[in-house]
Amino acid sequence: MSFLDSQWQGRLELLLAAGRAAGADLVEIFLERFDRLSVLAEQERVTSVNPSLGCGAGIRVFHGAADGYRDGFVSTTNLSDEGLMQALDQALGMLNLQRGISNGHSFAGLNPLSNYGSSKQNWLTQCPGVKTSADRLLEGTAKLEQHGKHLQARRGSYSRDWQEMLVAASDGTFSRDLRLHQTLGLSVLAADGEHRSSVARRFGSSDNPRDLIDWDADAAARDISASSATMLYADYIEAGSYPVVLANRFGGVIFHEACGHLLETTQVERGTTPFADKMGELIAHESVTAIDEGLSPQSFGSLAVDDEGFEPQRTTLIENGILKAFLSDRAGELRTGHARTGSGRRQGHSYAAASRMRNTFIAAGPHSPADLISSIDRGLYCKVMGGGSVGPTGQFNFSVEEGYLIENGVLGKPVKGATLIGDAETVMPRISMCGNDLDLAAGFCGSVSGSIYVTVGQPHIKVDSITVGGR
Amino acid sequence: MLNPQQLHDQLSTLAKQEGINQWDLGAASGTDLSVQVDRGEPKQLKGAQRSAVTVRAWTSDGRVGITSSTDLSIEGLAQALKGAKEASVFGDLEEPPGLSCRSLEPLIPLERPRLALKPIQNLLKTLLDAERQLLDLHPAINTVPYNGLSERNGESVYINSLGSQRHHLSSSSACYLYARAEQDGRKPRSAGAVRLAYGSEQLDVQACIKEAAELTISHLDYSAIDTGYYNCVFSPEAFLDLIGAFSNIFNARSVLDGLSLSNRDSLGSTLAVPFLNLWDDPLHKSNLGASAFDGEGTPTAPLTLIEAGNLAHFLHSEGTARQFGVAPTGHAGMGAKVSVGPDWFVVAPTPGIAAGDAQLNRHKADGVVWIDSLSALHAGVKASQGSFSLPFDGWLIKNGERISIEAATVAGDIRKVLKTILALEGEPLVTPGGMCPYVWVEGLSITGET
Numbered sequence: 004m005s006f007l008d009s010q011w012q013g014r015l016e017l018l019l020a021a022g023r024a025a026g027a028d029l030v031e032i033f034l035e036r037f038d039r040l041s042v043l044a045e046q047e048r049v050t051s052v053n054p055s056l057g058c059g060a061g062i063r064v065f066h067g068a069a070d071g072y073r074d075g076f077v078s079t080t081n082l083s084d085e086g087l088m089q090a091l092d093q094a095l096g097m098l099n100l101q102r103g104i105s106n107g108h109s110f111a112g113l114n115p116l117s118n119y120g121s122s123k124q125n126w127l128t129q130c131p132g133v134k135t136s137a138d139r140l141l142e143g144t145a146k147l148e149q150h151g152k153h154l155q156a157r158r159g160s161y162s163r164d165w166q167e168m169l170v171a172a173s174d175g176t177f178s179r180d181l182r183l184h185q186t187l188g189l190s191v192l193a194a195d196g197e198h199r200s201s202v203a204r205r206f207g208s209s210d211n212p213r214d215l216i217d218w219d220a221d222a223a224a225r226d227i228s229a230s231s232a233t234m235l236y237a238d239y240i241e242a243g244s245y246p247v248v249l250a251n252r253f254g255g256v257i258f259h260e261a262c263g264h265l266l267e268t269t270q271v272e273r274g275t276t277p278f279a280d281k282m283g284e285l286i287a288h289e290s291v292t293a294i295d296e297g298l299s300p301q302s303f304g305s306l307a308v309d310d311e312g313f314e315p316q317r318t319t320l321i322e323n324g325i326l327k328a329f330l331s332d333r334a335g336e337l338r339t340g341h342a343r344t345g346s347g348r349r350q351g352h353s354y355a356a357a358s359r360m361r362n363t364f365i366a367a368g369p370h371s372p373a374d375l376i377s378s379i380d381r382g383l384y385c386k387v388m389g390g391g392s393v394g395p396t397g398q399f400n401f402s403v404e405e406g407y408l409i410e411n412g413v414l415g416k417p418v419k420g421a422t423l424i425g426d427a428e429t430v431m432p433r434i435s436m437c438g439n440d441l442d443l444a445a446g447f448c449g450s451v452s453g454s455i456y457v458t459v460g461q462p463h464i465k466v467d468s469i470t471v472g473g474r
Numbered sequence: 475m476l477n478p479q480q481l482h483d484q485l486s487t488l489a490k491q492e493g494i495n496q497w498d499l500g501a502a503s504g505t506d507l508s509v510q511v512d513r514g515e516p517k518q519l520k521g522a523q524r525s526a527v528t529v530r531a532w533t534s535d536g537r538v539g540i541t542s543s544t545d546l547s548i549e550g551l552a553q554a555l556k557g558a559k560e561a562s563v564f565g566d567l568e569e570p571p572g573l574s575c576r577s578l579e580p581l582i583p584l585e586r587p588r589l590a591l592k593p594i595q596n597l598l599k600t601l602l603d604a605e606r607q608l609l610d611l612h613p614a615i616n617t618v619p620y621n622g623l624s625e626r627n628g629e630s631v632y633i634n635s636l637g638s639q640r641h642h643l644s645s646s647s648a649c650y651l652y653a654r655a656e657q658d659g660r661k662p663r664s665a666g667a668v669r670l671a672y673g674s675e676q677l678d679v680q681a682c683i684k685e686a687a688e689l690t691i692s693h694l695d696y697s698a699i700d701t702g703y704y705n706c707v708f709s710p711e712a713f714l715d716l717i718g719a720f721s722n723i724f725n726a727r728s729v730l731d732g733l734s735l736s737n738r739d740s741l742g743s744t745l746a747v748p749f750l751n752l753w754d755d756p757l758h759k760s761n762l763g764a765s766a767f768d769g770e771g772t773p774t775a776p777l778t779l780i781e782a783g784n785l786a787h788f789l790h791s792e793g794t795a796r797q798f799g800v801a802p803t804g805h806a807g808m809g810a811k812v813s814v815g816p817d818w819f820v821v822a823p824t825p826g827i828a829a830g831d832a833q834l835n836r837h838k839a840d841g842v843v844w845i846d847s848l849s850a851l852h853a854g855v856k857a858s859q860g861s862f863s864l865p866f867d868g869w870l871i872k873n874g875e876r877i878s879i880e881a882a883t884v885a886g887d888i889r890k891v892l893k894t895i896l897a898l899e900g901e902p903l904v905t906p907g908g909m910c911p912y913v914w915v916e917g918l919s920i921t922g923e924t
Binding site: 043045048049050051052053054055056057058059070071073074075076077078079080081086090093094096097098099133134137155156192199200201239242243272273274275277353355389390391392394395396397398400401402419420421422424425426470471472473474 | 512513515516517518519520521522523524525526539540541542543544545553554557560561563564565566568569594595616617619620652654661662663664701731732733809810811849850852853854856858859860861863864865881882883884885886919920921922923
């Protein structure tokens with residue numbers, strides 16, 4: 004089965020016409036097929052190989068401009084005509100609409116298919132098979148053994164997610180794409196008496212079948228082993244308020260959690276962002292320019308077309324501290340008036356799309372990383388960040404995996420156990436210096452439309468003061 | 475409706491055709507309905523029909539392969555079995571999972587109601603009413619940004635080539651209300667409540683509204699807390715969340731993988747104060763997610779984990795149990811590498827021993843931090859190291875009065891926490907994830923926002 008099969012257009016048009024005739028303002032159908040593989044290697048053995056296949060559909064109906072466009076959404080794994088019509092009926096019923104009772108809305112048919120996947124047909128077969136994947140992971144765990152000390156556990160994991168998606172809507176939208184995401188993780192647990200350190204790195208790409216084949220296992224293992232050895236004997240950081248320097252790459256999680264989520268129209272709709280009515284106003288330090296885009300080749304958060312059939316854009320969110328734009332999806336545009344930015348994203352067919360980040364980063368500034376560190380008498384350097392989250396009041400938190408004290412402008416001893424907390428309105432004006440070494444890192448973001456692939460990034464940045472939880 | 479006998483017959487035939495002698499299958503299907511509202515209007519109404527199947531096949535030399543699919547048709551089963559056979563070539567020979575020797579044992583009957591789904595418009599009406607009532611309870615509560623009411627009907631099946639046929643039917647419903655309150659010149663505050671039941675008509679929505687309102691209002695007059703060390707009292711939910719985040723202590727899979735805070739010789743060692751008992755009780759009457767069997771078809775049953783402060787048992791799958799020379803405990807998932815996990819913890823005092831300092835009372839305390847809920851456990855817990863540094867919602871108790879804490883983190887080491895419990899206050903209370911009394915812990919590091 005492929006969504007290129009010509010019968011799909013006719014089947015979808017029947018559904019869309021039926022939904023419109025029942026009175027829906029807009030009907031959208033998202034179809035997906037997926038083929039996933041995950042492989043786990045531990046020490047010198049491959050301990051798990053998990054292939055997974057599936058398909059499904061999500062049907063969303065919008066109705067009632069005067070009521071802020073209510074919507075009903077139904078997902079199903081039954082792609083038969085009967086299964087899809089049943090899902091449509093259920094979605095219509097949620098809005099008190101009923102098929103067969105004509106409300107006079109017409110449907111002009113789908114536009115010609117925008118096929119973003121035509122050059123990607125062979126990607127799945129070009130990806131490494133199980134044998135190659137296993138061999139590369141075992142090479143990684145062997146390199147960890149070679150470079151590491153006191154290692155109690157070594158793990159390598161690989162996952163490949165291939166997806167064919169087709170989206171059709173009653174406004175004529177008709178787009179197909181093939182997507183390929185691969186992630187590779189290496190992790191270690193080191194132990195020496197009472198001392199323990201656990202270090203993990205994850206790499207990710209989109210649209211690059213050779214990603215695992217070209218992976219530099221030795222460099223990754225050296226990096227992890229060095230971090231593990233450093234952190235094994237690190238002390239816990241003393242709690243308090245510090246100036247901090249956050250390293251580039253995954254340091255960008257601070258902007259993602261502290262501010263990025265608050266610039267999604269999903270948050271505007273909920274009334275949970277303090278920035279809803281601050282367009283054109285200064286919301287961050289003048290040194291901060293922040294961008295979200297879905298265009299960078301092979302970046303984890305890039306996409307040729309979003310999950311609502313809209314091409315992604317480069318969206319300048321904040322320019323020199325001034326709020327310039329929100330990230331918007333179809334519902335966000337209908338309900339808040341912010342124009343779509345190609346940010347309608349979902350984990351899969353069982354989620355309705357929502358405005359979500361793609362590749363999000365703070366733009367490079369004029370300073371060297373050394374300038375930032377040397378400007379601090381006593382503070383914290385966050386070399387590697389962990390995960391984080393943001394709550395309904397904008398309060399964010401994230402953990403520091405590898406940190407160093409800054410004393411008299413130079414890096415001091417390693418410290419662990421730090422958690423940074425704050426809120427966007429307070430912290431964004433405190434980002435006073437941006438380095439000149441912008442770099443990106445792959446990550447996962449979980450929110451209203453499920454877990455999606457994103458990139459975070461930034462150059463080294465300095466935050467003048469932030470609360471650091473510790474001991 | 476899934477038919478275990480039919481699935482067994484189909485897979486037996488397919489396996490014979492593929493030359494596979496040992497296999498098993500786990501399948502699940504269900505229907506979900508959920509609604510969300512926003513300031514008096516429906517925000518989103520969702521429905522889902524779900525199906526999933528996982529098939530494992532063993533080679534003659536004991537290696538296992540696995541494949542998952544959303545297709546429960548005979549064609550889907552054939553594809554999954556073929557995929558599992560292909561994957562088995564790469565199976566682990568050193569530590570392969572097997573079929574559970576307990577997968578044919580009789581199950582303890584689960585007498586739980588299975589309620590039919592209500593029309594989604596009923597759910598919508600209930601939630602709109604709940605939101606309105608919550609907004610009316612205090613002028614500072616201006617939105618309920620995170621809310622939902624859902625119902626689910628599901629079933630799961632486990633079958634294997636030994637002849638095991640397990641079938642579980644379930645229904646559940648959940649309501650959550652997280653209100654946001656704001657007063658002039660002050661930061662917005664948020665808190666919420668959750669209720670679970672077997673069906674939406676059994677949900678205690680009024681109690682959910684009341685708790686969400688009381689919690690939110692209690693956080694309006696907040697203050698920063700000075701950074702330092704404080705005696706803390708954890709709510710049942712917060713303590714169970716913390717224990718759950720470090721459940722690798724009890725997990726035989728983690729022990730074998732070198733990722734646990736325990737090792738093979740840890741059984742019998744002292745983990746906690748002598749007045750602490752902890753057990754996993756998957757069949758507890760208040761565990762709405764109870765299943766009579768695990769992912770390998772092994773019957774589930776209560777298992778003591780900490781007895782009078784000492785580590786009593788590990789949670790096992792078939793494979794880990796075989797390595798430890800014990801019987802599987804009914805805590806397995808299903809996979810090429812089988813995961814192990816707890817179901818529903820119960821924390822209670824050791825019978826016959828005083829539960830710590832009986833004078834401690836959170837309503838009469840002074841200078842104590844009351845930790846109501848923990849956040850960001852995915853980021854702030856280092857499970858294999860034992861350490862945590864977590865944001866929390868709670869209060870500083872001064873002369874018995876609760877003062878909401880503006881924003882703060884609590885940090886410590888779970889091994890030390892368990893050994894510095896000062897008291898278990900009151901009777902264990904039922905929460906969605908288990909049962910636990912209020913738990914007093916000595917001298918944890920609290921960092922306040924400045």
